[in-house]
Amino acid sequence: MNQSEIEAVARALYEIQEGARGWHREPLRLKTRFRREVQAAIAALDKAEHRSRASRSAARPHDGIVITIDPHQKRS
Incomplete structure (x- = not known):
């Protein structure tokens, strides 16, 4: 977030406070x-999102080994 966005969120949070002047x-x-x-x-939300992505990535089965054969290569 840039500074103007942070300012807008800070101001919005302030405004919902009881007794805001x-x-x-x-x-x-x-x-x-x-x-x-x-x-x-x-920062806490970013960190939680990063951990969530990392755990989802670790939970996925890993891709298998891919073997490609060059059709132009001579076989022995």
Whole structure:
């Protein structure tokens, strides 16, 4: 996610909080906390997705050996 997307998600999460006074009125430290929480959540989701893909890949049967014969090659 790029910075503007992170900002949009942080702002949306802030807005659903009870007692939200308006994103533009909040101090930088509060906005920074929301941004960091969004980045941490995205990182956790990415890590979980990677583990899920790895486990699915390991669970699949491996492809067998493929032997190809060149029809132009002389047989002995």
